[in-house]
Amino acid sequence: MVVWGLCCSKFPKSGTPTKKVYWPRLKLLPQSLMARVKRIMVLSITDQKTPIFDTVSVGDELPELVKYPDTRQLVMYAGASQDFVAIHYDLNVAREAGHSNVLIHGALKSAWLSELVTSWMGYGGRLLELSISYRSIDFPGSPVTCFGKVTNTRLEDDCGLVEIEIGLRNKEGLITTPGRALVSLPTQQTDD
Numbered sequence: 001m002v003v004w005g006l007c008c009s010k011f012p013k014s015g016t017p018t019k020k021v022y023w024p025r026l027k028l029l030p031q032s033l034m035a036r037v038k039r040i041m042v043l044s045i046t047d048q049k050t051p052i053f054d055t056v057s058v059g060d061e062l063p064e065l066v067k068y069p070d071t072r073q074l075v076m077y078a079g080a081s082q083d084f085v086a087i088h089y090d091l092n093v094a095r096e097a098g099h100s101n102v103l104i105h106g107a108l109k110s111a112w113l114s115e116l117v118t119s120w121m122g123y124g125g126r127l128l129e130l131s132i133s134y135r136s137i138d139f140p141g142s143p144v145t146c147f148g149k150v151t152n153t154r155l156e157d158d159c160g161l162v163e164i165e166i167g168l169r170n171k172e173g174l175i176t177t178p179g180r181a182l183v184s185l186p187t188q189q190t191d192d
């Protein structure tokens with residue numbers, strides 16, 4: 001899976017970005033905006049430290065990511081994603097459907113879980129798979145916590161693969177959006 005339209009052909013050595021960087025989805029943007037977006041994307045990912053596969057263990061927990069969604073954010077997300085289903089921003093429609101508030105978009109919850117994983121893996125990691133299951137509804141106005149835990153590590157074709165159980169938990173402690181991710185991390189380099 002290509003995250004945020006960024007794909008590198010090889011892992012960087014010791015955090016130095018590689019020269020092969022592709023921006024496939026950004027080609028549709030106007031040139032002036034594309035330059036700003038690229039700069040923001042590069043600045044946001046180059047500060048992150050990539051864990052080395054050999055230092056990751058089963059049971060390691062990812063740093064939690066807490067989000068404080070509000071209705072304004074849902075309206076902005078609806079505009080950006082063009083998901084204009086009224087139950088996500090119109091309180092009357094949500095109440096007619098039997099809910100006390102508008103509903104957080106499932107895809108927005110997926111984006112938060114993707115952010116959790118990509119923030120942990122840093123620039124040198126690759127998100128290979130992301131699987132999310134929407135089990136319960138979340139509402140704006142109360143915090144939700146994204147969490148993750150390493151469940152398996154394995155070496156395949158000189159590639160360090162890390163399986164992570166992820167989820168989104170509401171303030172009552174209910175896991176409303178469980179999932180899993182598969183990440184590829186760089187391995188220790190040995191001089192032979």
